[in-house]
Amino acid sequence: MEPFSFASSDSLDYPVRIRIINLEGEEAPVLFSTLLDNPNLRHIGSNQSPFSDLYVTVQVWAGSKPLTVPVQTSFKTFRAERRWGEWLELPVTYSVLPQNACLAITLWDLSPTGDGPYGHRIPFGGATLPLFDKDNQLHKGRQKCHVYRHLHADGHDNTTTPALVPRSRPKDGTPEDKDAAELDRMETLFKKHEMGEIPRVDWLDQLVFRGFERRGLQTARSSLKAKAIRQTEASRDDKSSAQNEKAKPEPSGYFLNVELSRFDFPVVFADYEYPAPPISSFQHLSSSQSNILLKPPPEVHFGPGISVDDDEGFEGRLIRVYDPEVGARDNPAESKHRRLVRSQHRNGILDKDLKPNAKVRDELNVIMSYSPTHTLSPEEKDLIWKFRYHLTRNKKALTKFVKSVNWLDHSESKQAVQVLGKWTDIDVDDALELLGPTFDNSAVRAFAVERLRKADDKELLLYLLQLVQALKYEHISTRPGHEVTHDSSLARFLISRAVHSLALGNYFWWYLMVECDDSSMDQGEETQMIYKKIAYDFMAELVKRPDGKETRKTLLRQAEWIAILSKISGEIKEANESIAKRVERVKHFLADPKNELVTIDPPLPLPLDPSIEICGVVPEDTVVFKSSLHPIKVAFKTTSGRKYPILFKTGDDLRQDQLVIQIITLMDNLLLKENLDLKLSPYKILATGTSAGLSQFVPSMTFQGIASKYRANPAQAYLKQNNPDAQGPFGMRKESLDTFVRSCAGYCVITYILGVGDRHLDNLLLAPDGHFFHADFGYILGRDPKPFAPAMKLSKEMVDCMGGSNSEYYRQFKQYCFLAYSALRKNSNLILNLFSLMVDANIPDIKLEPDKAVLKVKERFHLELSEEDAIRHLERIMDDNLNALVPVVIDKLHELVQAFRA
Structure with missing residues (x-):
């Protein structure tokens, strides 16, 4: 049998085109008696001349409704025959055409006395040409269309103007016309x-x-x-x-010859299968429900406006509406099958010695490699349950096992808890996944907390922000007199660790205060009450410690210190004064002994960094910035004799910046574990409320400021001035250039993974010692206020400082980028789980599309590619951005806007 080749219409991304060739045929002239009865007929062009001027309109219809606007032929005068020979392109492609799509072709005549619904246009005739035949194949090539005189093409499914009419034999005994x-x-x-x-x-x-x-x-x-x-x-x-x-x-005696696009192979209709709509009310399902594969939408036979046949028992018109909740329900037949399959392995007597063969082992390894966002199929869940005892030795299999358990089945969930106790120690990233919104079983969450107990305070600080958010998914009662530690193993663990460590207690307290301050509709009053209750229980547990009362006083003094700074910051922001007067007012406020800032006794641990103790303010170092919120830079004296400058800002939600800095700090630790020191210097940020916060001030200069000061190779000139060395590369110290190259590589890769947007020369900073870093993370996860923004910010100034794109230092820069990207891809599960815990944290850019936030980060890792292909992809992004013109234009426009504002 010869091979048969064909194409599917959904893959044919080609516009629908039709060529209007000519109109053939003729008809007897209108009778004189008819013209006497209706004098207006004498003015119609086709009644005056057999070759009068006509024009043709074509429109795509489907489901008795138009899909596109009509397209018409250009004006032509005819002498001997009506011939156009013109191609018309319709604004739709074959890939989106439904099976019942058709072309409504109408020929239009003109009459000066026309007063109908079309004005002076008089329909000469029309024809409705289906685009697919009865075998669902696309029509192509020449088509001879019957023309229905004095009618326009209706385009309906049951059209009265079909262009292709099969020839039928006469039934009344009349001999068939052989010609x-x-x-x-x-x-x-x-x-x-x-x-x-x-x-x-x-x-x-x-x-x-x-x-x-x-x-x-x-x-x-x-x-x-x-x-x-x-x-x-x-x-x-x-x-x-x-x-x-x-x-x-x-049909009349006229035929319109048209030509459709030709293709080498038959084109068969294939519909695009749309995914089920998102289910907003089912965002946080239980473990057994969250992994159910959404069923495809039910088949809808009749759309709006389509009449239903009377023999089906319906009258009028039928509109079927898809209920998205149906897609999350179990199929009863499938559920029964799963229960029967698992009943064979319910007791576990034989399963304890059950081992997979080579083929099944490969299948299990593939399942274990899935990312946290992957949804397991029912067959994969059954396979994991069958070999659950064998998998207890695999630490990466635990999260997959928990997803495969039907926690609504009492006997199955009871045995699953017993299996959990035999599992080997798991990694922190898997423990964080078990604390996410899709796992609501208390035994599972308690198992994850037990793993966290093995982490030291330094490691726990890296995840503390997400662990505080995970408290939202605990079953905590807000009844008065009911301690949260009785309900939540996670709350009990965090409180016990926070009261033993000043650093943990400091950050834990302020993270709780921000959640208590959030009274928005997204947070909800119930969640706010939970955090208030946790904060109360934390303080109650703290005072039981020997030094707990002093720690409690310290936290309250920090709150008073924040309130004082908030007062002056609010006044400065609202004042309609010049910058100089604002600065003088802040200095006078800070120097006033009543505010107790000149001397802080006893020294106060800084909320931003409790390892730093401040003992007074330095009013003369105060600066008020020109931005709309007018943040204040204030320097404090520390017990070590140094100055610690901070930025205090009100009117801005710093929680998104706080999250990005926390992720950068975590990534820096992950890279250091891989022996890759990229000289990252993430400055500290602490949100003290939903509209206020502190930020560490790092002495540095923006690339925009450097470019305005040094014209030729500004970044290199800046480093050369601050780190001169005649024997070093480009006349600067080699250590400074190496720091610059490494930090550029680290921040380029990290900001690419996080999708940091709105990158311009004003939020790229360079410290005198060569440390490069980013500031202002108001846009993340691919959002950007500027069109055609690059995926990675790699400016010309950065490359020029390395000696150009052909230099040895730029090649080192690319190698650092590849090493960092590979190392972070290995830890992608940890990063994805941290973002999944922040879905309900009221972070602006996550709140826009909470169901897609984790997927946006996952896309940047390109986990579907091998390591070699992923590095090649990253290199293409870097090369495209380096040679692109759009980033340069964006930087110039930003410079002009800032100059205009100034």
Whole structure:
């Protein structure tokens, strides 16, 4: 059997095109008696001349509704025949066409006396041409369309103007018109000949064509004569004419020849399968429900406006609406099957010694490699349950096992808890996944907490922000007199660790205060009450410690210190004064002894960094910035004798910046574990409320400021001035250039993974010692206020400082980027789990699309690619950004806007 090739319509990304060739046929002139009865007919162009001017409109319809706007032919004058020979392109592609799509083709005449619904346009005739035939194949090549006189093409599914009418044999015993039958047969053969299905023989083809033309003219004349006789008889009989008006429209003697696009292979209709709509009310399901594969939407046979046949028992019109909640329910047959399958392995007597063969082992390894966002199929869940005892030795299999358990089944969940106790120690990233919103079983969450107990305070600080958010998914009662430690193993663990460590207690307290301060609709009053109750229990547990009362006083003094700074910051922001007057007011406020900032006794641990103790303020170092919120830079004296400058800002939610800095700090630790020191220097940020916060001030200069000061190779000139060395590369110390190259690589990769947007020269900073870093993380996860923004910010100034794109230092920079990207891809599960815990944290850019936040980060890792292909992809991004013109234009426009504002 010869191979048969075809294409599917959903993959045909090509516009629908049609060529209007010519109109053939003629009809008897309008009777003089008819013109006397209706004088307006004399002004219609086609009644004046057999070759009057016409134009054609084509429109795509489907489901008895138009899909596109109509497209029409250009103006043409005709002399001997009506021939256009013009291609029309419709604003739709074949890939999106439904199966019932058709072309509504209407020929339009003109009349100066026209007063109908179309004005001066008079429909000469119309035809509705389906784009797919009865076998769901796309029509192509030449088509001969029947024209229905005085009607426009309706485009309906049950059209009254079908362009392709099958020839039917007469039923009343009338002999069949042999000439017409022969013409139909020849038309079919001509089409095959034109498509190349019949071999070409030039001399024989010419003979056949001439004979066909003669036969066609003879048949047309005879049919025209017969039609004129019928028309005369109908005009004499008033009753007959009235019946003809009510009769179904019939094809006229006119045919419109058109040509559709040709393709080498048959094109078969294939519909695009749309995914089920998102289920907003089912965002946080239980473990057993969250992993159910959403069923595809049910098949909808009748859309809006489509009449239903009476034999189905419906009257009028039917509109079927898809209920998205149905997609999250179990199929009863599948659920019964799963219960029967698992009942064979319920007792576990035989399963304890069950081991997979080589093929099954490979399947299990593939399942274990899935990312945390992957949804397991029912078959994969059954396979994991079957070999659960064998998998207890695999630490990466625990989260997959928990997802495969039906926690609504009491006996199955009871045995699953017993299996959990036999599992080997798991990693922190898996423990964090078990604390996410999709796992609500208390035994599972308690197992994850037990793993966290093995982490030291330094490691726990890296995840503390997410662990505080995970408290939202605990079953905590807000009843008065009911301690949260009785309900939540996670709350009990965090409180016990926070009261033993000043650093943990400091950050834990302020993270709780921010959640208590959040009274937005997204947070909810119930969640706010939970955090207030946790904060109360934390303080109650703290005072039980020997030094707990002093720690409690310290936290309260920090709150008072924040309130004092908030007061002056609010006044400065609202004051309508010059910058100089604002600075003088802040200095006077700080120097006032009543505010107790000149001398802080005893020294106060800084909320931003409790390892730093401040003992007074330095009013003369105060700066007020020009931005709309007017943040204040204040320097404090520390017990070590140094100054610690901070930025205090009110009116801005710093929780998103706080999250990004925390992730950067975590990534820096992950890279250091891989022996890759990229000299990252993430400054500290602490949100003290939903609209206020502290930020560490790092002495540095923006790339915009450097570029305005040094014209030629500004970043290199800046480093050379601060780190001169005649023997070093480019006249600077080698250590400074190495720091710059490494930190550039680290921040380029990290900001690419996090999708940090709004990157311009004003939020790229460079410290005098060569440390490069980013600031202002108001746009993350791919959001950017500027169009065509690059995926990675790699400016010309950065590359020029390394000696250009062909230098040895730029090659080192690329190698550092590749090493960092590979190392972070290995830890992608940890990063994805941290973001999944922040879904309900009221972070602006996560809140926009909470169900896609984790997926956006996952896309940047390109986990579907091998390590080599992923590095090649990253290199293409870097090369495209380096040679792109758009980032340069964006930086110039930003510079102009800032200059205009100044």
